[in-house]
C-alpha cells in the first residue's frame with residue numbers, strides 16, 4: 001500500500017502537488033471544461049485545512065519542450081481561484097525560474113501557487129535540449145522542482161504511467177511522497193476490482209484494435225469470469241474462427257494471436273462472448289465519421305457479415321445476451337465502445353450496455369469505466385452518475401488493467 005495524504009504530516013510545510021490541469025482551451029484561451037480542475041479540490045482543500053503551503057505543478061497539451069504561449073497554464077489560476085473562493089498565484093514564464101523559486105520560497109501556509117507548464121521543459125519528459133533521451137537532464141530538472149517543496153503529492157492519475165520528472169523523478173528528492181485523494185481513489189477502485197473482485201467479475205472490452213488491448217485481455221483472462229468483446233476488435237476474433245467479416249476492420253496479422261486467446265479462455269474456463277449479430281453498413285466516411293446518404297444500413301441475423309459490408313455496432317441479440325451477463329455481474333470493468341458510437345445510428349450497442357452496467361451498479365455491483373471513449377459513452381447514455389468509478393486516466397487505467405507497474409505510483413513511498 002502506498003502512503004496517502006492522511007499518512008503524512010503537512011502542517012506548515014511546502015507541499016508540491018502534481019495535478020492534471022491539461023484542460024481544453026478555445027481559441028481565446030478560455031477553459032471550455034473545468035472538470036479536471038474541480039477534481040483536484042478535495043486534495044487542495046485538505047491541504048489548506050491542514051495549514052500547508054501549496055505549489056501546484058502540471059502539464060497542458062504537448063508543447064514538446066518549448067514555451068508555447070497558447071499552452072500556458074495562466075488561464076487555470078483564475079478558474080481555480082473562482083472554484084476555491086481563494087486567490088491563486090501564478091508565475092509566468094518558466095516553472096523553475098528564479099521568479100518561480102522566489103514565489104515558492106515566499107509562499108505561506110494557506111496560500112496557493114501554480115507554476116507554469118512543466119512540458120515547456122524537454123527534461124520533464126526525459127529529454128535534453130537537443131531532444132535526445134537524457135535521464136541525467138530529467139533528474140536535474142526533477143531536483144530543481146523538488147527544491148521548492150518538502151512534501152510531494154501525486155494527484156494526476158492520467159500521467160502516472162509515464163516515468164517523467166514530475167511523476168517518478170521528483171520523488172527521490174523530497175522527504176515525503178504520497179498519493180493525493182484522486183489517485184488514492186483510482187488505486188482503490190481499479191486495485192480492488194483486479195485483486196479482490198466480488199464475483200461474477202465481467203470485463204467489457206471494445207474499441208478499434210485487438211493490438212491495443214491484447215495485454216489487457218491476457219491479464220484479465222487470469223481474473224475474470226467472463227469477457228464481452230465488441231467494437232472492431234470483435235471482427236479479428238470472429239475471422240480467426242473462420243467467420244466471414246466482410247469489409248469490417250480486421251487486423252489480419254493478429255488472427256493467430258486472437259485464436260490463441262480464445263484457446264486460453266477455454267482452458268481457463270472464462271466465458272468469452274463475441275457478438276451474435278451486427279449492425280452493418282456498406283459505406284462510411286471514416287475521415288469525418290459520416291454515413292453517405294445512399295449508404296445501406298442493415299442488421300444481420302447471425303455473426304457473419306455479408307460481402308461488401310462492415311460491422312459497425314453489435315446487433316439486438318448481442319445487446320440482449322451481453323446485457324443479461326452484465327446484469328448478473330458483481331464487478332464490472334469496461335474499456336472501449338462496442339461500435340462506432342460517435343455516429344448515432346451505430347451507438348445503440350454501446351449505449352444499451354452502458355445502461356445495463358448502470359442497472360447492475362444500482363443492484364449492488366461495483367463498476368469501473370476507463371478510457372476516454374468509454375467515458376464519453378456512459379455520458380452519452382446519461383448514466384455516468386450511476387457508475388461506481390469513472391477513471392480519470394485512459395492510458396494509465398489501461399496499463400493498470402494490463403497488470404503493469406505504473407512508474408508514478410511505484411515511486412511513491414509505501415505505508
Ligand code: AMP
Nearest residue numbers: 207208209231232311312336338339340
Ligand atoms: P479505442 O480507442 O481502441 O477504445 O477505440 C475507440 C474507437 O473504436 C472509436 O472511435 C470507435 O468509433 C471505434 N470503433 C468501435 N467499433 C468499431 C467498428 N466496428 N469499426 C470501426 N471502428 C470501431
